[in-house]
Amino acid sequence: MRDLAVSQGDTAPSLFDDIFKPTENSLSHILVINSSVSGQLSVSRALVGDTVQRLIDADPGGSLMYRDLDEHPIPHLASTTVAGVRAVAATDAELATRALSDTLIAELRAADIVVIGAPMYNFSIPSTLRAWFDHVLRPRVTFAYSDAGPQGLLTGKRAIVIESRGGLYSEGPAKANDFQEPYLKQLLGFIGITDVTFIHAERIGFGPEAREQALASARVQIAQAVARLVDNLILE
Numbered sequence: 231m232r233d234l235a236v237s238q239g240d241t242a243p244s245l246f247d248d249i250f251k252p253t254e255n256s257l258s259h260i261l262v263i264n265s266s267v268s269g270q271l272s273v274s275r276a277l278v279g280d281t282v283q284r285l286i287d288a289d290p291g292g293s294l295m296y297r298d299l300d301e302h303p304i305p306h307l308a309s310t311t312v313a314g315v316r317a318v319a320a321t322d323a324e325l326a327t328r329a330l331s332d333t334l335i336a337e338l339r340a341a342d343i344v345v346i347g348a349p350m351y352n353f354s355i356p357s358t359l360r361a362w363f364d365h366v367l368r369p370r371v372t373f374a375y376s377d378a379g380p381q382g383l384l385t386g387k388r389a390i391v392i393e394s395r396g397g398l399y400s401e402g403p404a405k406a407n408d409f410q411e412p413y414l415k416q417l418l419g420f421i422g423i424t425d426v427t428f429i430h431a432e433r434i435g436f437g438p439e440a441r442e443q444a445l446a447s448a449r450v451q452i453a454q455a456v457a458r459l460v461d462n463l464i465l466e
């Protein structure tokens with residue numbers, strides 16, 4: 231198995247061809263999604279790396295899959311492709327979209343744990359991450375409507391979401407402008423992923439000291455989140 235250490239700014243391997251099979255005693259299959267456009271300087275990528283490292287330390291037999299939405303962007307849905315995820319695919323473009331959606335959903339379905347790097351861009355999530363969700367939220371496949379209302383079909387998973395932000399949104403006057411966390415909670419919950427821990431790295435834009443403090447605070451949050459998650463998995 232490859233060296234699983236992931237440090238700040240590592241370019242994650244493409245997951246188009248990277249599926250690590252779990253060993254017999256492994257607790258987890260982890261899907262890792264990065265979406266920052268900031269490469270080596272990215273806060274969320276560094277913290278995603280820390281999270282993955284902690285998960286692998288806790289479960290050395292665990293398997294990992296990476297999807298880097300900056301390196302390999304998912305196309306936006308268009309009039310020529312939307313039927314691939316929302317209706318009956320007929321044209322080559324629609325069939326290709328359906329195939330990509332199938333692949334992305336299979337990756338997610340296979341995961342016990344999903345780690346998402348989701349920087350705040352314009353008060354919400356990167357458009358590349360939104361394009362990923364557009365391919366993953368699929369009627370009758372990842373969600374369905376029942377008499378009881380919408381029902382998520384990808385249950386039993388845990389997610390850790392790293393939210394890096396230039397400003398402060400978890401408290402104070404800008405809290406009402408946070409369209410990132412409520413949106414991610416809704417998107418994940420809609421497909422059945424309701425056990426989600428959000429890690430905040432805030433005030434990144436307030437100078438080097440604030441940035442270091444944010445990273446240190448986020449690393450404490452990550453250590454706690456991973457310990458809780460691993461405890462829960464062991465108890466199951």
Ligand SMILES: Cc1cc2nc3c(=O)[nH]c(=O)nc-3n(C[C@H](O)[C@H](O)[C@H](O)COP(=O)(O)O)c2cc1C
Pocket residue numbers: 266267268271272273274275349350351352353354394395396397398434435
């Ligand atoms: C296109 C773009 C839009 C951004 N919009 C916001 C924003 O609305 N609010 C905010 O607090 N920070 C915003 N930022 C700052 C990022 O959230 C911050 O730099 C964060 O560290 C990005 O995560 P990353 O380092 O993993 O890329 C924006 C950055 C970019 C590149």
